[in-house]
Amino acid sequence: MTSMLQAQNPFFETYNTPHQTVPFDKIQNEHFEPAIREGIRRHAVEVDAIVNNPEAPDFANTILALEKSGELLDRVTTVFGNLRSAETNDELQKLAQEMMPLLSEHNNNINLNEKLFDRVKAVYQQKDALELNPEQSRLLENTYDSFIRRGANLQGEAKDTYRELTQKLSTLTLEFSENNLKETNNYQLVITDRKQLAGLPESAIEAAAETAREKGSEGWIFTLHAPSYLPFMTYADDRDLRRELYMAYNTKSTHDNEYNNLEIVKDLVNTRMQIAQVLGFDNYAEYTLLKRMAQNSDGVYNLLNQLLEAYTPTAQKEYQEVQELARTEQGADFTVMPWDWSYYSNKLKDQKFSINDEMLRPYFELENVKNGVFGLATQLYGITFRKNPEIQVYHPEVDAYEVYDKDGSFLSVLYTDFHPRAGKRAGAWMTAFKGQWIDEETGENSRPHVMLVMNFTKPTESRPALLTFDEVITFLHEFGHGLHGMFANTTYESMSGTSVYWDFVELPSQLMENFGIEKEFLNTFARHYQTGELIPEELIRRLVDAANFNAAYACLRQVSFGLLDMAWYTRNEPFTGDVKAYEQQAWSRAQILPAVEEACMSTQFSHIFAGGYSAGYYSYKWAEVLDADAFSVFKEKGIFNQEVAQSFRDNILSKGGTEPPMELYKRFRGQEPTIDALLIRTGIQK
Numbered sequence: 001m002t003s004m005l006q007a008q009n010p011f012f013e014t015y016n017t018p019h020q021t022v023p024f025d026k027i028q029n030e031h032f033e034p035a036i037r038e039g040i041r042r043h044a045v046e047v048d049a050i051v052n053n054p055e056a057p058d059f060a061n062t063i064l065a066l067e068k069s070g071e072l073l074d075r076v077t078t079v080f081g082n083l084r085s086a087e088t089n090d091e092l093q094k095l096a097q098e099m100m101p102l103l104s105e106h107n108n109n110i111n112l113n114e115k116l117f118d119r120v121k122a123v124y125q126q127k128d129a130l131e132l133n134p135e136q137s138r139l140l141e142n143t144y145d146s147f148i149r150r151g152a153n154l155q156g157e158a159k160d161t162y163r164e165l166t167q168k169l170s171t172l173t174l175e176f177s178e179n180n181l182k183e184t185n186n187y188q189l190v191i192t193d194r195k196q197l198a199g200l201p202e203s204a205i206e207a208a209a210e211t212a213r214e215k216g217s218e219g220w221i222f223t224l225h226a227p228s229y230l231p232f233m234t235y236a237d238d239r240d241l242r243r244e245l246y247m248a249y250n251t252k253s254t255h256d257n258e259y260n261n262l263e264i265v266k267d268l269v270n271t272r273m274q275i276a277q278v279l280g281f282d283n284y285a286e287y288t289l290l291k292r293m294a295q296n297s298d299g300v301y302n303l304l305n306q307l308l309e310a311y312t313p314t315a316q317k318e319y320q321e322v323q324e325l326a327r328t329e330q331g332a333d334f335t336v337m338p339w340d341w342s343y344y345s346n347k348l349k350d351q352k353f354s355i356n357d358e359m360l361r362p363y364f365e366l367e368n369v370k371n372g373v374f375g376l377a378t379q380l381y382g383i384t385f386r387k388n389p390e391i392q393v394y395h396p397e398v399d400a401y402e403v404y405d406k407d408g409s410f411l412s413v414l415y416t417d418f419h420p421r422a423g424k425r426a427g428a429w430m431t432a433f434k435g436q437w438i439d440e441e442t443g444e445n446s447r448p449h450v451m452l453v454m455n456f457t458k459p460t461e462s463r464p465a466l467l468t469f470d471e472v473i474t475f476l477h478e479f480g481h482g483l484h485g486m487f488a489n490t491t492y493e494s495m496s497g498t499s500v501y502w503d504f505v506e507l508p509s510q511l512m513e514n515f516g517i518e519k520e521f522l523n524t525f526a527r528h529y530q531t532g533e534l535i536p537e538e539l540i541r542r543l544v545d546a547a548n549f550n551a552a553y554a555c556l557r558q559v560s561f562g563l564l565d566m567a568w569y570t571r572n573e574p575f576t577g578d579v580k581a582y583e584q585q586a587w588s589r590a591q592i593l594p595a596v597e598e599a600c601m602s603t604q605f606s607h608i609f610a611g612g613y614s615a616g617y618y619s620y621k622w623a624e625v626l627d628a629d630a631f632s633v634f635k636e637k638g639i640f641n642q643e644v645a646q647s648f649r650d651n652i653l654s655k656g657g658t659e660p661p662m663e664l665y666k667r668f669r670g671q672e673p674t675i676d677a678l679l680i681r682t683g684i685q686k
Contacts, residue, residue: 011035011076017392019413021400021449022079022433024392029091032080036099039073040106046070047110050119057119059130063143066120067492077103082431086453087394088423093178097171104170108163111150120144120152135658139492142657145291151279158278165275172268173610177425179259180604183252184224185422186259189232189245192219199237201358204228206460224249225420227457230468233342234357246339250599254580261603262579268609270574277572284569285615293503293622293661297570300562300618306675307559307621308589310684314552319592322348322550338593345550353546357468359539364472365529366418366456366465372525373479376515379524380645382406383486385414395421403486412486415451418465419458425606428454428474430481430509436488436496448497450485452478464529469543473516480512481505489654496656502616504661506623507630508653514631517547518639548683553592555621555682560590562618564601565608569615579603626665628681629673 010026012035017023046069053061080099084092110116123130124144132140151162190212191197197205197220207228208220215221222228222245229249236242253261276287285297294300323336326344336344350356374385384404391400397419403412415433417424434449454474459465467475481498484505488497498505515521519540526535567586568575575582580600588595607613630648637644651668666672679685 009035011072011079012038018388018390019402019410019447019449020434021391021413022394024394027079029089029095032076032092032095033099035076036073036080036102039070039076040102043070043073043106044109047113047116051113051115053119057122059123059132059136059140062119062123063140066116066143067139067494073106078433082433082451083394085429085431086417086424086451087421088181088425096174100170100174101167104167105163108151108166111147111152112154112159112163114152117147117152120147135491135495138495138658142494149279149287149291154278162275162278165271165278169268169271169275172264172271176253176261176264176268176610177606179253179261179264180606180610181425183255183259183604184426187224187248188215189222189241189248190217190219191222191241196238196241197236199235200231201235203358203361203457203460203463203466204231204235206462207231207458210458210460224252224426226426226455227420227471230342230470231357233339234346235343239340242339242343243337247596247598250338250596250601253603254598254600261609262600265579265602265609266575269568269571272569272614273571273574283572285566286570288569288615292501292616292619294618297566300566303622303625304559304562304566304618307555310675310679311552311555311559311682312590314684315556315592318345318550318553325351335594338596338599341593345553349546349549353542353549355539355542355546357470360469360535360543361466362528362530363526363535363539364467364469365527366459366467368525368527368529369467369472369475370416372521373475375524376512376521377479377483379640380642381483381487381649382642383411397421410447412447413449414482414486415449417451417453418456420455424453424455426455427606428452428478430478430485430498432485432497435493436485436490437493438489438491440491445489448485448488450482452482454478466529469516473513476512476516477509480509483512484508484653487649487653488656490656490658495658498656500657501661502613503619503622504626504665506619507626507665510620510623510627511630511648514627514634515639517544519544520639551682552684556590556592558621560587561601561605561607562621563587563590564605565613565615565617568602568608625675625678626673628677630665630669631681632677633669 009031010023011031015021015023046065050062050065050069055061080092080096084096120143124140127137127140130136130140151159154162188211191208197208205220208222211221211223211228212219222232224245229245232245233242253259272284276282276284279287281287285300289296289300294303319336322341322345323334325348326336326340327334346356377383377385383406385401386404388400388402391402391413393400393415395417398415398417401414401416402410403414405411413434420426430450430452432448432450434446436446436448438445452475454471456467456471456475457465485497490496519537522535522540522543527533528535564583564587567582579602580597583600583602584595584597602609608615608617613619633644634641647668652664655664662672676685
């Protein structure tokens with residue numbers, strides 16, 4: 001029976017597809033569970049073979065054997081995990097609730113296997129005599145450290161406690177994410193009186209009408225998905241409706257229903273704290289930061305405090321300017337609240353620079369932007385992109401490309417998925433369906449399959465997808481992660497591509513954002529979608545002039561998220577208090593706008609509760625220091641300078657986690673970064 005089921009399950013076959021891409025046309029929901037269970041069984045057998053190997057432990061029969069184990073399990077869980085983020089359904093979500101505890105138990109069975117760890121430790125203890133190359137040494141060190149950090153040294157009751165806590169954590173993170181998705185999808189603001197649309201651009205009105213049609217409703221529907229939410233908050237004249245939509249967004253998963261995350265936040269924080277303490281750390285931040293460039297919480301707070309000191313005076317002035325404009329319209333006692341900020345700051349920006357998203361949209365047609373971003377990679381690195389309709393995709397909106405290196409050799413598969421759907425979580429991210437590695441026996445370089453997922457403005461009946469400038473920047477950001485994945489060139493998959501320290505992983509993505517306001521780049525693609533006219537010089541000048549508009553406020557917003565993250569994860573006592581009150585206190589130093597008592601970020605802050613950035617949200621600002629410093633080299637030598645780009649590729653993009661990140665950075669830059677380039681770029685320092 002089992003063999004018959006396996007014969008009908010595409011996960012058990014060698015993919016007979018271009019570049020062995022995932023055969024999405026053959027994969028059904030019912031294929032996942034048997035493939036996961038069989039993957040677990042096979043992986044356990046492989047681990048047992050390592051443990052019971054009669055030969056003395058060495059790099060090949062222990063470290064390398066572990067690196068290569070679990071191929072089937074990795075293959076199926078990668079597809080399963082990516083679909084749960086980008087194209088989920090109730091059946092997949094239910095299956096995840098059943099499978100996550102099993103997967104957690106399986107991981108613990110490996111990480112807490114004393115005999116296996118004894119073999120790893122035996123190899124590690126003789127590392128100086130093994131004559132390993134630098135990448136082998138790094139793999140050995142990573143393998144040993146990962147066992148230590150996952151409880152291998154624990155004994156007796158502590159080991160049982162660790163098992164329970166990690167299983168609980170996997171269930172909690174899943175519940176947190178599902179609740180957020182359901183809350184986002186369940187809300188809609190239905191408008192039937194056209195007067196209430198005053199101020200909104202035609203593009204937003206048309207998109208809302210399209211949403212209403214899709215849902216079989218009259219009038220216009222606005223949702224909590226970014227392409228619907230953000231224009232409403234920026235342009236809608238009706239303050240009451242702005243407040244209503246703001247409160248819907250900022251109270252997600254706080255309501256008295258089955259999707260409430262308030263208790264889950266407490267559980268997640270306390271569970272992570274307990275895991276860290278079982279492993280011998282004071283708190284979860286200390287545990288996490290040991291394997292980060294920042295090294296410890298002092299390093300994080302040092303950066304956040306520097307930014308607070310540098311940016312707070314300017315951010316307060318920015319708020320006062322917006323406040324003054326609002327009071328000229330509303331009266332001297334008017335207070336700009338969070339639901340007013342986008343509306344009035346947009347008006348001020350338009351007043352100062354005569355520029356807004358709706359003026360730029362016609363020049364940012366998605367297909368042109370895509371050609372521009374791909375073209376930038378061609379100019380910098382010589383790589384080219386060819387759409388291949390023979391490569392299967394998981395949704396009709398997804399495109400698949402073959403990417404070729406400058407010498408014509410195959411480099412990568414790239415999937416792009418641009419628009420919101422009910423089954424897709426919010427935000428934008430890069431991931432992969434297959435990593436990169438080199439077969440040491442044959443020398444074959446197995447190339448990666450990379451995916452970029454976003455939630456951009458959709459096309460309507462009368463116009464194509466026209467992006468906001470922020471969406472263009474998001475595309476550049478995720479594409480930078482994509483380049484990190486596509487240029488991966490390491491021997492071992494576990495250190496390939498974006499498998500780097502969390503506060504280094506944002507450097508390639510944020511570096512790419514810098515090109516967004518460069519005239520030479522914009523002139524390569526920004527054409528009016530109807531007339532074909534190149535974006536006017538005057539519009540570019542205004543865009544550049546406006547680049548630092550409210551930059552200090554934006555910086556403090558990111559700092560506030562970093563402070564909140566650190567407040568949750570530097571705790572060494574269980575949290576039993578009020579989540580909302582604790583949040584307000586945690587980030588108060590970085591808050592510029594008046595506080596809203598009912599609002600809560602924590603219950604929807606997937607990055608730090610369910611997305612890998614726990615005690616790591618500061619990474620965005622950390623990497624911003626790096627990217628400003630790194631881009632100064634491009635500015636100095638020319639933004640399309642291929643020598644600088646090749647150096648960035650050789651020293652950073654292709655190296656993955658094979659060396660300490662600061663060593664890689666210094667090899668590219670010639671020195672350690674300073675905060676100065678960031679202060680200059682944002683206009684704080686001349």
